[in-house]
Amino acid sequence: MSHMLDEIRQQPEIVRTIINTQFKNVEALSSAITARGIRFAYIAARGTSDNVATYAKYLLEIEHSIPTALAAPAVFTIYEAVPNFGPNALVIGISQSGEAPDVIAVVDRARQTGALTVAITNTASSTLAGVAEYALVTPAGVEQSIAATKTYTSALAMIALLSTALTPNQPNRLEHLRRSADLMDRSLRVDDVMQELVARYKDMEGCVVVGRGYNHCTALEIALKLTECCYVAARAFSAADFQHGPMAQLHEGYPVLLVAPDGKAYETMVDLTHKLKDRHPAIIAFAHNCDFLTGTETAIRIPGTVPEWLSPLVYGVAGQLFAYWLAIASDHDPDHPRGLSKLTQTT
Amino acid sequence: MSHMLDEIRQQPEIVRTIINTQFKNVEALSSAITARGIRFAYIAARGTSDNVATYAKYLLEIEHSIPTALAAPAVFTIYEAVPNFGPNALVIGISQSGEAPDVIAVVDRARQTGALTVAITNTASSTLAGVAEYALVTPAGVEQSIAATKTYTSALAMIALLSTALTPNQPNRLEHLRRSADLMDRSLRVDDVMQELVARYKDMEGCVVVGRGYNHCTALEIALKLTECCYVAARAFSAADFQHGPMAQLHEGYPVLLVAPDGKAYETMVDLTHKLKDRHPAIIAFAHNCDFLTGTETAIRIPGTVPEWLSPLVYGVAGQLFAYWLAIASDHDPDHPRGLSKLTQTT
Numbered sequence: 001m002s003h004m005l006d007e008i009r010q011q012p013e014i015v016r017t018i019i020n021t022q023f024k025n026v027e028a029l030s031s032a033i034t035a036r037g038i039r040f041a042y043i044a045a046r047g048t049s050d051n052v053a054t055y056a057k058y059l060l061e062i063e064h065s066i067p068t069a070l071a072a073p074a075v076f077t078i079y080e081a082v083p084n085f086g087p088n089a090l091v092i093g094i095s096q097s098g099e100a101p102d103v104i105a106v107v108d109r110a111r112q113t114g115a116l117t118v119a120i121t122n123t124a125s126s127t128l129a130g131v132a133e134y135a136l137v138t139p140a141g142v143e144q145s146i147a148a149t150k151t152y153t154s155a156l157a158m159i160a161l162l163s164t165a166l167t168p169n170q171p172n173r174l175e176h177l178r179r180s181a182d183l184m185d186r187s188l189r190v191d192d193v194m195q196e197l198v199a200r201y202k203d204m205e206g207c208v209v210v211g212r213g214y215n216h217c218t219a220l221e222i223a224l225k226l227t228e229c230c231y232v233a234a235r236a237f238s239a240a241d242f243q244h245g246p247m248a249q250l251h252e253g254y255p256v257l258l259v260a261p262d263g264k265a266y267e268t269m270v271d272l273t274h275k276l277k278d279r280h281p282a283i284i285a286f287a288h289n290c291d292f293l294t295g296t297e298t299a300i301r302i303p304g305t306v307p308e309w310l311s312p313l314v315y316g317v318a319g320q321l322f323a324y325w326l327a328i329a330s331d332h333d334p335d336h337p338r339g340l341s342k343l344t345q346t347t
Numbered sequence: 348m349s350h351m352l353d354e355i356r357q358q359p360e361i362v363r364t365i366i367n368t369q370f371k372n373v374e375a376l377s378s379a380i381t382a383r384g385i386r387f388a389y390i391a392a393r394g395t396s397d398n399v400a401t402y403a404k405y406l407l408e409i410e411h412s413i414p415t416a417l418a419a420p421a422v423f424t425i426y427e428a429v430p431n432f433g434p435n436a437l438v439i440g441i442s443q444s445g446e447a448p449d450v451i452a453v454v455d456r457a458r459q460t461g462a463l464t465v466a467i468t469n470t471a472s473s474t475l476a477g478v479a480e481y482a483l484v485t486p487a488g489v490e491q492s493i494a495a496t497k498t499y500t501s502a503l504a505m506i507a508l509l510s511t512a513l514t515p516n517q518p519n520r521l522e523h524l525r526r527s528a529d530l531m532d533r534s535l536r537v538d539d540v541m542q543e544l545v546a547r548y549k550d551m552e553g554c555v556v557v558g559r560g561y562n563h564c565t566a567l568e569i570a571l572k573l574t575e576c577c578y579v580a581a582r583a584f585s586a587a588d589f590q591h592g593p594m595a596q597l598h599e600g601y602p603v604l605l606v607a608p609d610g611k612a613y614e615t616m617v618d619l620t621h622k623l624k625d626r627h628p629a630i631i632a633f634a635h636n637c638d639f640l641t642g643t644e645t646a647i648r649i650p651g652t653v654p655e656w657l658s659p660l661v662y663g664v665a666g667q668l669f670a671y672w673l674a675i676a677s678d679h680d681p682d683h684p685r686g687l688s689k690l691t692q693t694t
Binding site: 040041046047048057058061065067068069070072073075078079081082084086088102147151198205206208212213216227228229231232233235237238239240241243244245246247248249250264265268278281293337338339340344346347 | 412415416433435581594595622684
């Protein structure tokens, strides 16, 4: 078995471990966030970790009213500028290796301006963990596959856990997070059917992946996995951004992956399918609601629901399986995408 | 002549008009930004305007030390949440029509939390101009082509002008902005050569467009124009993000557009070309430096230089011409991309 598939399957258990072992750590950070009167957040990350940052942005803004920026690390590294953060800023760096030089630069310099700094990493002994005031270390174990899977969902889960710590008056949120691990488990069982479903896409050259709101990150991550592991020119959009121009490119039979879990963004995904109808794209739908799946070319049914803010954990797993089996069907080795290494160092 | 080409050609003159007529308006806003002790900025926009927002983020962070976020309007519209901005936040909405419901929602609700709000729009009588405390109205005239060109560069120029007002001790910055309009003029003269150059790409199905730092926005905007006007599956990346996964998809002959003006980001673009070499992509280079252009499949030489922070104005024009002539070569009507309308209203 490839490392990637093995690591995909480890994910529910790792999420449970995070819930069971990391609450004290996120609680300490949560107290600092409250005590410091944080007014805005700023998150530096690259690749898969940047998709985690997108998740964190929606969660921090919607649930915790904290306006959140994604960093442009070039500002710090190429232009050697340091925005004036000050003590009311929360600056988070996300990097599985903890050795991404540009992410380290952002956190290190932000700390010097007085910001509350946090590392989210899978490597306790990393430089990133060392430069940040708080380190949240995901217990995912070493990731062997170059394409990140378990470090993606563990960083998502760590942020979800932080969110539960920030809302102590809503204890059911922690319970929902636990249930998400169970639904991840059940979603892994779509494996057999996925292996068959992907066959018709093995010559796919390009596609778009659309999600909205909390699952904007899921669309971005599925597109990245398809690009890395299957060499598909996949582009991700929010359902709104897609309509502001990119939709023009669609033509009959062009593959469009839609991520549409139950929740507040669901109706906007339904609206989008109406707008796409005339173009006759090949829709590959990830959803629980059978109405959404009906009439699509390929329906991937997620066997349950969780509150929308946790759905990226579940839909992310389904997307990983799609990319994994498509890579296998296309005769690519998903553990070793051409030209990539596990640690990409950009400045 | 198509509206699009006509509007592309109007741009240098519109930028001069902005410099000559809008300084008082941006100066008033600049004083408010200073007086209010702005600690962070938050910008809402869609489509082409969102690429202007990316430009503004780099400029505000690098030159003015203001950490800047791009909005996720779904937070406000779908989730009905309002981040807690308060009086130290600068919230900017960018929309040529001024009627984008999601952009209006962000500005309107941010103003209710006490933020300093600004509209950048091409329509003085628009709803967006009405809800914001300050309105910067670009004098670009009505844009007839569905693909935005002159409203893109005029919004860029308005932000560049604001930047000069925020640095009154550096009067040469205003002079540099004036010189940029002249270089835009000279860059328009690549028209004839562009018309010939694009012919070989008329069956192009996909490509990537890479820029870095200040020209991340240029890469995004060229990719959007190629998608809208030429139905090419174009994806834009910063040179760093491209190396964190997406680069794996490249294969021999795959078109890669590189935006590489002189400046601090130039060397990272050179580094990228070294990393791409083994893949033998078809490089289409936009640059002034002949070293960069040498050995590329298609070299588009920009006939001069301006300080890097103003180069998006110039390289944006060259990118528009490339997309325009490619659309013509591919028998598409760039004024009327299929399925798009001038005013896209998403919520």
